Amino acid sequence: MVNGESSVNNNSTRIAALIIATLANFLTPFMSSAINIAVPAIGAEFAANAIILSWIPTSFLLAAAMFAVPFGRIADIHGMKKIFNYGVIIFTVASLLSALAPSVVALLLFRILQGIGGAMIFVTGLAIITSAFPPQERGKAIGINLASVYIGLSLGPVLGGIMTQYFGWRSLFYSMIPLGVLIIVISVWKLKDEWAVCKGEKFDFKGSILYSIALVMLMYGFSILSSTLGVIMLVLGILGLVGFVICELRVESPVLNIKLFKNTTFAFSNLAALINYSATFAVVFLLSLYLQYIKGFPADYAGLILIVQPVLMAVLSPFAGRLSDKFEAQIIASAGMGLCTIGLAFFAFIDANTSITFIMIGLSILGIGFAFFSSPNTSAIMGSVQKKFYGVASAMVSTMRLVGQMLSMGVALMAFSLFIGQVQITPAQYPGLLHSIHVVFIICTVMCLVGIFASLARGKTHNNG
Template sequence: MNTEKSCKQTTNIDNRIPALLVATLASFFTPFMASAVNIALPAIGSEFAADAIILSWIPTAYLLASAVFAVPFGRIADIHGMKKIFTYGIIIFTSATFLSGVAPSVISLIAFRVLQGIGSAMIFVTGLAIITSVYPPKERGKAIGINIAAVYTGLSMGPVLGGILTHYLGWRSIFYVIIPLGLLVIALTSLKVKGEWAECKGENFDYLGSIIYGIAIIMLMYGFSIVPETSGIILLISGIIGILAFAMFELRVKNPVFEVRLFKNITFGFSSAAALINYSATFAVTYLLSLYLQYIKGFDALSAGLILVAQPAVMAITAPVAGRLSDKFSPGAIASIGMAITAASLYFLTFLDSNTGLEFIIVVLLILGFGLGLFSSPNTNAIMGSVQKRFYGIASATVSTMRLIGQMLSMGIALLIFSIVIGNVQILPSSYPALLVSIKIVFTICAVLCFIGIFASLARK
């Protein structure tokens, strides 16, 4: 695809507040669902007698589906309209949430989580692009900061409300409370958000590229889950080859589903790499600490949720401030400081043991939240500000893809270590020592990844 070719544009009606409102509400309940489900995993595992590996697939299936469909839907939104895809995404997400709440088995729950992940992909790739389209560059960092603050607020409320709901009403109630909010966003989008954004209307969709990408991502993630088996290693290598093949194919196709040439932009390329590394290193933290607090330390779901809220609460406060700062100062410099603070906090978590004090855990979570808040808004602003308007959809899809693949890889690392150290067994008191060893190993890997990410963040100039 010729990057200089101009795409057909639709009228951009200035309705910033309604657009920010619906995108921010959607950005709240999608991460809320993710963090709330994490806190409920022990209760889900108890009801269905699920082992550690199958239990891990409840959050992983959601991330995998989101990662597979984010890139195709980013392109579809550019062709057919961001508002349209955003609305359909909310409808699918809300429907899948209801089905997850009534799931009769762990396998059906995982299947409905896949459907929920598809809906979330449609939301992720359009919400940020809509905000970027309606806000001028001098106000964009602030708007992005508000949007990301909503993400972190969802993460904050997830462990707390998820713990309360699981404790008093059971884990299924976590899904039920989201349904009214989903219906509200559907109504607001239809009634209040005017206009449409389809910057590449009339262009062809790259079906073959989408299939290659989807297969490669599935092989990569499933391979992670069954390593160290030989078939897992083969799938892992095949997935990496598939990603490389996808990149080469996209360079040759006329209308690619993903504009690989954008990575020649130094700011775009290194900012995207920094986002990938950051999410790969940090997403599994809530999952790991949820298991640690409930199994190793003996807290119930409610108490564990109240402890875990420390991290995303600080993130929610820090993100808007960091977003405003990135409108005035170098986004890359601010994000690099955030990455360094995040790496330090992950290093501290490698010292966890059965006797670790609660004060230590809370302080480290506060530091981690501050680091992530400093990183995310400026880094996203750097990515979106480094491309022309006609590439906003692609850039938004890239932000979402880096986040989703990073989150997927983070859970993949946890799955890999759990498979090697614990094995395919239900988590019982006899396996607590192995669980603790697994958690410490994963945190060590994450700390090293984040340290490497500091250099990727600094390299963007």
């Protein structure tokens, strides 16, 4: 009877863990993709310039990337559920504050706070699922969890556009509040377990500060790489990360255990994730400009075309996760990276006369490829480390995603500054815009091609969980 009760409790914990992590994983991508649609409305209300407006989505990404690894370590020491709950509370409160923001500067500050809450959610949600599920069921659970990310990305532009048009941009932030409250209620009521496998160990404040500052300089420098300041910031960021690695190798309880990267599965799976996000994140941004400027489509119609990719990602991620439970994740993820390469290559050839069917085929290939890469790759990363490193491993998954997204946007911004310049996009700039899009997609295709080899180099995956 005791065993039966234990089995029921374990099953209840797994279901609760999957529900709260999946709902939380919907929050942040939905907000991130919806806010892009709302930026013009925010600019109109606050009379903000284009540079400040670009920081509304970027400030969230920067804050989340800065705090992901430190909070991963804090969660390992003080408990996954505790940090997760605090993260959802901070995200929800920041959403309320953003909805009430009296100025664009206040909105940026609240977006930074939202990014800190987002980092706490990113690093613990995946780690809670990995802790709650046995290795033979983990891939399926991670696949379902990742599907919620893609559903959020899919619904963001469509619902975000409708909400902004009919209820104002502040409604996007208000909509996050009831969902945040629901997640907290389920977590407190149903999730009884706590995971703190490094309890009592010291937290590395010096390493955390050095890491955060170096990462900000690196990402900010890359986003303005065409300027002298950008090059200086990039060099300082690289030097800061080198200093961080040296520092971490000498600390007894490092915020990031550098020795984890001696594990080829962990190291190359993270590298493959970084390359994949760097190559694919700017696709929707670039195609949105292409469809609205070059093709002259309205925003809602462009959004319906672009929805093809995330919908396929959402539908196929659980299936890809199940496959990785049964077959070698290395092969499935590498095949997915190969499909991403083909999808990106499609867009390197688009021009003003390219058919929508051609665009949708490219997006479909990319969506299928990303689904078959992401779930198995994430499962491989989490399965390659011991339980005591789940928080840090989960943080690395989030950091690779966030840094990759920033690098992807950095490549796009660099191309725009070289071929268009800091001017408003008018029909006179359309040839420069099209040239920029071609160059970025060629760079991204080559990056993804290299990513196939990084994915294959990890070797066979061994679950340590």
